[in-house]
Amino acid sequence: MTPIIHKAEVKGKQGQNWLYTKEVKEHFFHPKNTFKSVEEEEEFEKNADGIGEVGSPACGDMMRMYIKVKDGIIVACRWKTFGCASAIASTSILSEMVIGKTLDDARKIKPKDIVQKLKGLPQRKIHCSVLGDKALQKAIDNFEKKKR
Amino acid sequence: MKSNKKTIYLDNAATTYTDERVVNAMLPYFGTMYGNPHSLHSYGLDAQKVVDISRESVAHILSCTPQEIIFTSGGTESVNLAIKGVAFSKGSGHIITSKIEHPAVLRTCEFLEKNGFTVTYLNVDKDGIVNPQDVQKAITKNTILISIMYANNEIGTIEPIQDIGNIARKHNILFHTDACQATGSLSLDVSHLNVDLMTLNGSKVYGPKGVGILYTRNGVTLQPLIHGGGQEFTMRSGTENVPAIVGFAKAMEYAHREKKKENKRLIQLRDTFITNVIKTIPKSFLNGHPTERLPNNVNISFLDVEGESVLLYLNEKGIAVSTGSACSSKELEISHVLDAIGLKHDAAHGSIRFTIGRKTTTQDLKYVLTVLTPIIETLRRISPVKVKKSEIRK
Numbered sequence: 112m113t114p115i116i117h118k119a120e121v122k123g124k125q126g127q128n129w130l131y132t133k134e135v136k137e138h139f140f141h142p143k144n145t146f147k148s149v150e151e152e153e154e155f156e157k158n159a160d161g162i163g164e165v166g167s168p169a170c171g172d173m174m175r176m177y178i179k180v181k182d183g184i185i186v187a188c189r190w191k192t193f194g195c196a197s198a199i200a201s202t203s204i205l206s207e208m209v210i211g212k213t214l215d216d217a218r219k220i221k222p223k224d225i226v227q228k229l230k231g232l233p234q235r236k237i238h239c240s241v242l243g244d245k246a247l248q249k250a251i252d253n254f255e256k257k258k259r
Numbered sequence: 260m261k262s263n264k265k266t267i268y269l270d271n272a273a274t275t276y277t278d279e280r281v282v283n284a285m286l287p288y289f290g291t292m293y294g295n296p297h298s299l300h301s302y303g304l305d306a307q308k309v310v311d312i313s314r315e316s317v318a319h320i321l322s323c324t325p326q327e328i329i330f331t332s333g334g335t336e337s338v339n340l341a342i343k344g345v346a347f348s349k350g351s352g353h354i355i356t357s358k359i360e361h362p363a364v365l366r367t368c369e370f371l372e373k374n375g376f377t378v379t380y381l382n383v384d385k386d387g388i389v390n391p392q393d394v395q396k397a398i399t400k401n402t403i404l405i406s407i408m409y410a411n412n413e414i415g416t417i418e419p420i421q422d423i424g425n426i427a428r429k430h431n432i433l434f435h436t437d438a439c440q441a442t443g444s445l446s447l448d449v450s451h452l453n454v455d456l457m458t459l460n461g462s463k464v465y466g467p468k469g470v471g472i473l474y475t476r477n478g479v480t481l482q483p484l485i486h487g488g489g490q491e492f493t494m495r496s497g498t499e500n501v502p503a504i505v506g507f508a509k510a511m512e513y514a515h516r517e518k519k520k521e522n523k524r525l526i527q528l529r530d531t532f533i534t535n536v537i538k539t540i541p542k543s544f545l546n547g548h549p550t551e552r553l554p555n556n557v558n559i560s561f562l563d564v565e566g567e568s569v570l571l572y573l574n575e576k577g578i579a580v581s582t583g584s585a586c587s588s589k590e591l592e593i594s595h596v597l598d599a600i601g602l603k604h605d606a607a608h609g610s611i612r613f614t615i616g617r618k619t620t621t622q623d624l625k626y627v628l629t630v631l632t633p634i635i636e637t638l639r640r641i642s643p644v645k646v647k648k649s650e651i652r653k
Contacts, residue, residue, distance in 0.1 A: 168605040168646060171604070191642060192641060193564070
């Protein structure tokens with residue numbers, strides 16, 4: 112198994128030391144591909160080609176991904192995440208990674224790819240907070256089911 | 260900490276800064292009066308004298324004798340000495356504590372369970388109060404110790420320790436209270452508190468870190484945990500941390516002297532802040548008891564958002580708080596205290612603890628609210644969770 116990068120570690124229980132990577136910080140404080148308005152959200156709820164959701168608020172992390180597909184390629188992606196900095200940043204960066212990808216290529220994205228793009232996450236956060244790939248796979252499943 | 264921007268520290272329950280007057284009182288005992296209190300020459304005698312004075316000063320605040328004050332390395336050591344000290348001196352038996360104690364108490368009790376002792380962990384009500392009747396009911400003929408905290412570190416709830424102490428007395432059972440959070444703001448008069456053992460901590464009362472006290476009533480037998488030169492009435496060997504002891508005693512003197520006025524100020528700030536946050540931010544609610552509450556503690560849950568995210572966004576604006584969210588803990592579990600007061604995990608994840616302090620002003624808290632409101636809005640906008648306010652309890 113490929114070792115997962117974990118150079119960033121949050122120290123201390125209260126997390127005051129900002130030791131996430133620059134990439135995590137950027138995506139956490141300036142999340143990409145979020146809904147710009149309530150109208151846009153309603154439009155995606157209605158017209159997205161696939162919607163996938165994983166996790167639960169009880170577990171502390173929950174993600175929902177919306178995709179629009181044209182000729183087998185993901186042309187738009189929006190998402191919603193409940194969770195910590197790792198969860199928000201990993202969904203945000205994933206949304207950037209999938210746009211322009213074929214469904215087959217998008218399906219191949221693994222948590223380690225997301226962690227690598229973020230240049231590392233605290234080791235103990237990876238298991239619970241990097242769930243975006245599973246939400247994405249569910250969204251693709253949802254799209255393919257609808258198509259049938 | 261970034262020096263070029265405004266910072267507001269609202270984590271005074273974690274630790275406080277050391278009061279400048281306290282630092283100044285400590286300084287001579289590093290550089291010039293550095294003797295070992297055990298030594299017989301003048302250096303030693305000077306050190307011994309100041310430790311004695313500090314002990315007397317603390318004893319005065321607690322209304323006890325100086326011999327009943329044991330200086331330790333902090334709250335955790337005091338708790339360990341109290342609980343293990345009683346347990347090991349008795350050899351076997353049953354201990355009663357609560358589910359919302361500090362980990363120092365809980366982990367110590369769990370350790371004793373592995374070593375043949377039995378422990379009852381009492382439930383608390385929705386505000387975090389231990390019912391003295393539950394303590395009464397839990398007592399068995401084997402009960403050797405009751406340990407209930409004076410005030411909770413996370414939700415600020417003040418426990419009815421006088422009543423619990425009464426029950427303990429009636430049954431001739433030793434009673435320890437962890438008063439780390441109460442040290443600066445509540446009465447420490449042991450003649451009224453009915454306690455046999457009480458843990459105090461220096462770093463929450465504008466004193467130095469690394470120093471604590473275990474008040475041990477005359478006649479209580481403890482098995483020491485640290486053996487050696489026999490310092491602290493043989494209860495805690497090791498050369499006394501003279502500067503820290505001096506600093507702790509000074510910090511307690513100031514806190515005691517300024518308590519009445521400062522508590523009034525803190526309670527006013529606390530209650531205004533609670534009211535304003537709950538009024539301004541929808542789907543937010545207070546954790547802990549509304550009035551039986553530490554003057555400096557505000558613990559509020561914000562539904563549909565996760566606490567660590569809120570904490571980090573606030574930190575980016577220079578505001579330091581803490582959270583009971585699972586994501587911020589090493590074990591990735593929600594706060595045991597919020598769990599014990601019956602919050603569902605969904606609601607516990609969004610809890611933020613603001614603990615105000617001596618330097619907190621009305622303006623600070625106004626600023627916090629203006630920053631906090633859009634942060635919660637932003638995080639809710641990207642959250643797929645919609646918890647109903649009626650569904651926050653188990």
